[in-house]
Amino acid sequence: MRCQPDRWKQVYNWLNIKQLCLLCDQRGNYPYAICSPCETELPWLDAHCHICALPLPALGQICGECQKQRPYFDQVVVPWHYGFPVDELITRFKHHGKWPVGRLLGELLSHHLLNAFAQGLPRPDLLVPVPLGKQRLRQRGFNQAGMLADWLGTPLQLEVNAHLLRRERETNAQQDLDAAARQRNLRNAFSLTEPARVKGRHLALVDDVLTTGATANSLARQLKQAGARRVDVYCLARTPKPGETP
Ligand SMILES: [Zn+2]
Numbered sequence: 001m002r003c004q005p006d007r008w009k010q011v012y013n014w015l016n017i018k019q020l021c022l023l024c025d026q027r028g029n030y031p032y033a034i035c036s037p038c039e040t041e042l043p044w045l046d047a048h049c050h051i052c053a054l055p056l057p058a059l060g061q062i063c064g065e066c067q068k069q070r071p072y073f074d075q076v077v078v079p080w081h082y083g084f085p086v087d088e089l090i091t092r093f094k095h096h097g098k099w100p101v102g103r104l105l106g107e108l109l110s111h112h113l114l115n116a117f118a119q120g121l122p123r124p125d126l127l128v129p130v131p132l133g134k135q136r137l138r139q140r141g142f143n144q145a146g147m148l149a150d151w152l153g154t155p156l157q158l159e160v161n162a163h164l165l166r167r168e169r170e171t172n173a174q175q176d177l178d179a180a181a182r183q184r185n186l187r188n189a190f191s192l193t194e195p196a197r198v199k200g201r202h203l204a205l206v207d208d209v210l211t212t213g214a215t216a217n218s219l220a221r222q223l224k225q226a227g228a229r230r231v232d233v234y235c236l237a238r239t240p241k242p243g244e245t246p
């Protein structure tokens with residue numbers, strides 16, 4: 001005799017509930033909080049640098065900065081440039097604690113990554129969120145990068161380690177600093193808690209927005225020096241160079 005309710009059926013029904021689109025309030029046509037017209041209009045990143053994902057005018061290029069000095073990370077994988085409405089959605093998630101918005105962005109990023117894996121992007125061994133400092137974590141109450149990494153871990157079937165990196169001190173905003181000042185600003189900002197877990201492994205750093213790339217580069221450098229085989233960066237949005245429009 002079957003006494004238990006049919007949970008799988010409930011889960012199946014729950015997954016099939018058509019949700020309201022978080023952008024236009026219309027009922028969507030698939031089980032995510034965005035409708036397909038709004039999804040199509042997101043600021044998808046077209047031509048970009050193959051290494052740092054900087055928006056570029058033409059396909060198949062490597063940007064001048066990466067040609068001059070190769071970053072320590074191997075590849076930035078990012079679906080959007082930092083334009084409307086993704087910029088607003090990230091602000092709603094990050095600064096106003098609107099987790100359903102963050103969750104939606106995480107789901108869409110996971111689709112983008114699954115697609116990239118299917119096209120040959122190597123799957124990492126481990127997802128590592130960029131950590132927040134204690135003070136900022138207290139103010140915000142959560143680490144947006146940690147939440148994104150958790151939301152990616154399940155659909156991508158990847159391990160997440162939010163404790164591997166620790167932010168030892170806050171850093172000033174990087175945008176207004178030149179390259180040398182960025183390096184100084186980031187010196188000793190992060191520590192690696194378990195170097196032995198990095199050796200020979202392919203790691204993917206997770207963050208919400210990649211701006212100058214200096215933080216990701218500094219972390220990738222630390223991970224590579226500890227023996228990481230490959231370091232990629234997964235994020236939601238890429239900003240253009242300061243002063244340039246996307
Ligand atoms: Zn919509």
Ligand SMILES: [Zn+2]
Nearest residue numbers: 049052063066
């Ligand atoms: Zn580049």
